[in-house]
Amino acid sequence: MKIDRLVSIIMILLERKKISAPELAKMFEVNLRTIYRDIDTINQAGIPIITYRGANGGIGIMEEYKIEKKLFTLSDITELLIGLKSIYSTMSNQELLNTMAKLKGLVPKDELQQVEKKTNRIKIDHTPWFGNERIQLNLKKIKTAINENRSISFKYFDRLGQKSERKIEPYRLVLKNSSWYIQGYCTLREDFRIFEVSNMSSLKVLEETFIPREFDYDSQDIYFRTDRKTITLKLLIHESLLDIMIEFCGKDNITLYKDDKYIVYFPFVEDDYFYNMILRFGDKCECLEPENVRVEIIERIEKLLSIYKKLPK
DNA sequence: CCCGTTTCGGGCTCGTGAGA
């Protein structure tokens, strides 16, 4: 933590002529006194620090000591900041804040506002609409476990709603369609499995460590490495869904049926996520084939209806 | 669990520069 802050401060000082201690304290969310101690440490490490007292004072590094560090163009830094901000939206931590501070430190002060403006023009937000504190906490634990090769245990509700106790060796976190998944070796199933983080509870990072197994980090689509078989649905949709369908399965899988109706061949995995997606389209979308999916959709609608049509007590 | 060390924060003083 401290070493990260020290490196960040050096990067900032290298770029700026001077910066005040309170500004640094605010930036790193620490006490002013802590910044002075950091400056002292940096000084003792042999980096010549100059302090300017009085109004418009501040802290700086001797000009002669500054090195050429124009590795990144302003455009590079803007792109990196946009990317980091999007990660920060789902995985906020101090390390990321420090990295962003370092990058901002590379921007000359008179151009900082312009870079921030550009960075703010694009917002990639993967967070769900409603609170995700529990998921954040779990993500933090999983990240620690992955970094330290430590197994994790948790209670899990699978896509069929069945509860089980699991112990896995975690390998990778995946963010897909606003949901976090973890890929790991399940000791119960003795194979690699994927678990949705939001379906986990009582997650614990265990003391025991594991020796990493062969794991294909190059696999792009998490569904291809699971037991979830992709099938194709034949959907009859209203033209109002055309845009979203083109986005999801491409123009080639869509043909005009008649009037404002289209036939869509839709890639589908038989789980809650995909069934909910189909149901979300409401009366603008009908599943024609295969029969078993059609039946399952009908059952889900009837189940829903039974709740709403329940007689008052 | 204890004790020494490290890290951090609060409160204060001192130094500097701008403006009246």
Added chain:
DNA sequence: TCTCACGAGCCCGAAACGGG
């Protein structure tokens, strides 16, 4: 030249951490 605002720096104590 004096005053005021701002910022650096010092002292001390609390909390956290780590080793025995």
